[in-house]
Amino acid sequence: MKMSYQFDRKRVDRLMRESGVVVVMNKDHVKKPEDMIVTMQEVYRAGYVAEVTFRIEENILREGMQELVKIRAAAPREKPMVLGVGSVINPRELHAAIEMGFDMIVAPANVMGGYGEGVEFVKICQQHGVFSAPAIFSPTEMQYFIERPDGLEPDAIKIFPARSHGPKGLGDLLAPFVRDRHKGRIIMPTGAVDYETGPQYQDAIRKRGFFPVLGMSSPLALIDKEKKPGDPDCVRRSLAEFRAKFQGSASGQ
Numbered sequence: 001m002k003m004s005y006q007f008d009r010k011r012v013d014r015l016m017r018e019s020g021v022v023v024v025m026n027k028d029h030v031k032k033p034e035d036m037i038v039t040m041q042e043v044y045r046a047g048y049v050a051e052v053t054f055r056i057e058e059n060i061l062r063e064g065m066q067e068l069v070k071i072r073a074a075a076p077r078e079k080p081m082v083l084g085v086g087s088v089i090n091p092r093e094l095h096a097a098i099e100m101g102f103d104m105i106v107a108p109a110n111v112m113g114g115y116g117e118g119v120e121f122v123k124i125c126q127q128h129g130v131f132s133a134p135a136i137f138s139p140t141e142m143q144y145f146i147e148r149p150d151g152l153e154p155d156a157i158k159i160f161p162a163r164s165h166g167p168k169g170l171g172d173l174l175a176p177f178v179r180d181r182h183k184g185r186i187i188m189p190t191g192a193v194d195y196e197t198g199p200q201y202q203d204a205i206r207k208r209g210f211f212p213v214l215g216m217s218s219p220l221a222l223i224d225k226e227k228k229p230g231d232p233d234c235v236r237r238s239l240a241e242f243r244a245k246f247q248g249s250a251s252g253q
Contacts, residue, residue, distance in 0.1 A: 005073050007129030012103050015082050019049045022215045029220050030056045035230025036064035044081050046239040051084035065100040091115050104131040108160050122152045135160040161191035171204035183209045190215030195246035
């Protein structure tokens with residue numbers, strides 16, 4: 001990783017809001033480092049934020065990042081590139097993700113597990129200037145992360161699995177936390193979110209005063225269908241097809 005690169009959580013926050021969509025890649029989309037490099041570049045060119053996951057072999061992530069950090073460093077100032085990683089489930093993966101140079105780290109639950117409180121994940125990310133997005137499922141978990149007197153609140157809250165709540169249930173989950181101080185906080189539903197359900201999640205989140213950013217693999221559906229991971233044409237066609245189908249809610253993407 002180039003030492004001249006400056007991590008900036010506020011920059012990631014801005015790009016997340018501009019994108020409105022985080023494109024999530026799993027083992028079906030990335031079989032080798034070249035697949036990861038091609039797909040993350042095409043997602044970036046399409047105007048979305050890319051997130052690989054630790055469901056992909058770690059050696060593939062490491063090799064792919066050696067090239068991607070160079071591409072990110074060379075990105076024009078007016079169009080920065082975000083390198084995100086998700087499915088981080090323990091402290092070792094967290095530190096590996098930071099070491100590899102990811103800008104954004106997303107987790108499906110308490111990354112620290114039996115090693116410490118969930119807030120330690122946020123603290124470690126903040127210390128390295130990395131954007132953090134831990135997942136919650138219950139009101140208790142939501143309160144734990146956003147009602148803190150120590151300033152260790154995450155940059156975004158992931159809702160996982162969103163499928164279990166659905167748009168209405170997610171709106172009900174957020175309702176007790178409607179406060180001016182939480183207005184505009186990024187909420188990222190993930191799990192069975194696609195171009196059809198996405199606008200419903202956006203509306204449910206905006207109704208409560210929060211800001212929706214949708215986490216989904218749906219933009220890469222053609223790769224699953226055609227079995228062509230890393231194929232530039234397939235990736236571009238898949239992203240274009242998704243954009244044509246996905247009509248964000250009336251308030252925009």
